[in-house]
Amino acid sequence: MVSRQFDLVILGWGAAAFSAAIKASELTSGGATIAMIGKGPIGGTCVNVGCVPSKYLLEASHLAFNPRHPRMPGVGAVGPKVDFGKVMDGLRAYVDHARSAKYEEVIRNYPNVTLIEGLGSFLDERTVKVEGPSGGEVSGSQVIIATGSAPTVPKIDGLKEAGYLTSDTLWNLNELPHRVAIIGGGAIGLEMGQALLHFGAEVTVVEALDSLLPQGEPEIGEALKKRLEGEGMRIHLRARVSSAGKSRDGKYVEVITHAGRHRFTVDEIIVSTGRRPNTGTLNLEVAHVKTDERGLIITDRAMRTSSPGIYAAGDCVSKTLFLETLAAREGVVAVSNMFGQEAEIDHGSATWAVFTYPQVAGVGLTEKEFSRKNGSCSFRTLSLANLTKASLMGETDGLVKITVDPKDNKIVGMHIFSPSATDIIIEGAYAVRHGYTVEDIIATSHVFPSLSEGVKLAAQSFIRDVSKMSCCVE
Amino acid sequence: MTTKNVELRVFGMTCDDCARTVAQGLRSRKGVEEAVVDVRTGTAEVTIEDSAVTPEDLLRVPIFGERSHYKALVKRAG
Ligand SMILES: Cc1cc2nc3c(=O)[nH]c(=O)nc-3n(C[C@H](O)[C@H](O)[C@H](O)COP(=O)(O)OP(=O)(O)OC[C@H]3O[C@@H](n4cnc5c(N)ncnc54)[C@H](O)[C@@H]3O)c2cc1C
Numbered sequence: 364m365v366s367r368q369f370d371l372v373i374l375g376w377g378a379a380a381f382s383a384a385i386k387a388s389e390l391t392s393g394g395a396t397i398a399m400i401g402k403g404p405i406g407g408t409c410v411n412v413g414c415v416p417s418k419y420l421l422e423a424s425h426l427a428f429n430p431r432h433p434r435m436p437g438v439g440a441v442g443p444k445v446d447f448g449k450v451m452d453g454l455r456a457y458v459d460h461a462r463s464a465k466y467e468e469v470i471r472n473y474p475n476v477t478l479i480e481g482l483g484s485f486l487d488e489r490t491v492k493v494e495g496p497s498g499g500e501v502s503g504s505q506v507i508i509a510t511g512s513a514p515t516v517p518k519i520d521g522l523k524e525a526g527y528l529t530s531d532t533l534w535n536l537n538e539l540p541h542r543v544a545i546i547g548g549g550a551i552g553l554e555m556g557q558a559l560l561h562f563g564a565e566v567t568v569v570e571a572l573d574s575l576l577p578q579g580e581p582e583i584g585e586a587l588k589k590r591l592e593g594e595g596m597r598i599h600l601r602a603r604v605s606s607a608g609k610s611r612d613g614k615y616v617e618v619i620t621h622a623g624r625h626r627f628t629v630d631e632i633i634v635s636t637g638r639r640p641n642t643g644t645l646n647l648e649v650a651h652v653k654t655d656e657r658g659l660i661i662t663d664r665a666m667r668t669s670s671p672g673i674y675a676a677g678d679c680v681s682k683t684l685f686l687e688t689l690a691a692r693e694g695v696v697a698v699s700n701m702f703g704q705e706a707e708i709d710h711g712s713a714t715w716a717v718f719t720y721p722q723v724a725g726v727g728l729t730e731k732e733f734s735r736k737n738g739s740c741s742f743r744t745l746s747l748a749n750l751t752k753a754s755l756m757g758e759t760d761g762l763v764k765i766t767v768d769p770k771d772n773k774i775v776g777m778h779i780f781s782p783s784a785t786d787i788i789i790e791g792a793y794a795v796r797h798g799y800t801v802e803d804i805i806a807t808s809h810v811f812p813s814l815s816e817g818v819k820l821a822a823q824s825f826i827r828d829v830s831k832m833s834c835c836v837e
Numbered sequence: 838m839t840t841k842n843v844e845l846r847v848f849g850m851t852c853d854d855c856a857r858t859v860a861q862g863l864r865s866r867k868g869v870e871e872a873v874v875d876v877r878t879g880t881a882e883v884t885i886e887d888s889a890v891t892p893e894d895l896l897r898v899p900i901f902g903e904r905s906h907y908k909a910l911v912k913r914a915g
Contacts, residue, residue, distance in 0.1 A: 370846055370910065371910075390848075390908050391848035391849065391908050392848070392849065394848035394849065394879070394908075395846075395848060395910075504846055504910060504912040504913070671914065672911065701910050702896060702901070702908050702909065702910055703893065703895075703896025703897045703901055703909070703910075704903055705897075
């Protein structure tokens with residue numbers, strides 16, 4: 364079979380693939396011929412079933428919840444009329460709009476990029492077979508693997524028969540399930556759980572580990588748990604779902620906790636126990652591309668795989684943070700190196716977030732990670748009760764934690780639990796990336812009163828007790 | 838001394854002068870024995886001294902630098 368020849372073949376058409384295709388097009392002024400092979404809706408996870416619909420649902424849910432729970436004296440509770448079906452119609456319409464505006468229309472401006480629908484697998488290091496409507500073989504002088512990941516579903520007795528949703532299918536809901544079990548209390552489970560809770564569902568989260576968000580600071584996992592439980596979420600830690608099934612009035616879930624085994628009834632089960640890379644059917648062996656024990660592709664910091672001329676980017680890569688932002692950056696790094704421009708991925712200053720309300724965001728090392736590596740560290744935790752803006756808003760549950768290298772006071776990690784944490788964390792990203800010290804933060808003007816001032820107070824708490832400090836002290 | 842033939846795909850060339858400029862740029866790299874650049878196919882056939890230069894090193898010659906109009910990737914590494 365004659366294969367179609369391209370300068371660059373990209374497996375996948377999600378965030379990593381798009382950023383790689385656009386970077387290669389820009390570098391060559393549209394001269395590079397690029398094949399982008401993909402399956403399912405264009406744009407991949409983020410726009411279709413990931414960041415975009417989840418953040419839409421969360422925003423809508425907070426609008427429904429917060430007016431019912433005012434936090435300032437004299438402001439009465441009101442219950443906005445919520446039509447969940449219409450919210451979901453709005454969500455799907457927004458996803459369609461975002462996919463069209465940010466992906467379909469964008470790629471039309473790049474006539475050098477050919478979209479080929481189907482699943483690709485390697486025939487050799489440079490040739491890919493495509494199983495799809497147009498089928499055939501495609502060859503590239505260079506190749507990028509950007510096939511992303513998919514939700515995993517644990518083997519639980521009766522779960523399949525009972526039926527369940529994942530982050531791939533939740534967005535098709537039209538009616539609010541009134542009682543929901545969430546298996547897996549990671550970022551995705553907590554976001555979906557709080558969204559449904561805020562719309563009025565009873566939500567129970569079952570998590571195998573002994574804390575929420577163990578990749579972050581334990582104080583934040585603890586504070587978030589308290590907040591969610593305060594809102595009515597039931598959270599079982601160190602717990603395991605042993606079986607599930609259909610019951611007379613819905614579905615049952617059987618959970619084993621330290622207190623024993625118990626059953627509860629729900630209308631819907633949501634599985635959010637993690638994701639696995641879409642690498643199993645790529646036939647990576649013939650291309651000599653090595654993976655780790657989880658099937659994630661091993662790359663260096665230039666995104667080169669073990670096979671010369673083959674790069675990888677995005678959620679299929681062996682790393683610890685799986686984010687749209689990193690996928691996009693890795694696509695750019697891969698292409699830059701392919702064209703001889705040296706670039707390296709910097710996972711150390713990557714920001715991550717959980718879009719609950721209040722939000723969680725982090726960058727750099729936690730206190731424990733730094734101590735483990737260096738034997739000692741210095742950190743301060745600022746309770747938002749000490750921050751004027753937060754306390755006047757009635758939002759004092761949160762905190763800002765800064766970890767510094769005691770040798771030079773340079774900030775090595777920042778973790779925030781606060782409204783707008785996803786915006787404030789950028790200050791931490793600059794600090795970690797550029798090696799700013801706590802003195803740099805203190806000397807930089809912050810608006811008073813603002814939530815971002817929490818970062819400055821956390822920095823000041825390295826030099827004085829801020830709980831006894833006037834808000835005018837610099 | 839072993840030599841290797843490397844084929845580069847070169848972008849940004851519009852005329853024979855471009856091809857000459859790119860060829861000169863490649864030849865200026867130590868370890869490049871010969872460079873034949875074809876503006877019509879947008880390729881460069883480069884003979885390199887194996888021990889002195891790698892195919893990827895060719896992409897880092899100043900003629901393909903960040904500010905340059907010309908860019909290249911490795912089409913065939915030998
Ligand atoms: C519910 C949820 C919420 C999220 N929220 C956020 C957030 O708020 N912020 C954030 O930064 N990140 C978030 N993420 C993570 C983010 O969505 C991913 O990190 C990002 O989309 C990964 O992009 P990618 O290009 O690597 O993979 P994908 O976008 O998954 O793209 C891979 C593409 O490859 C295709 N494919 C698979 N196998 C093959 C094959 N053999 N041949 C051809 N094509 C193939 C797939 O169908 C898909 O289209 C979220 C994820 C989820 C699930």
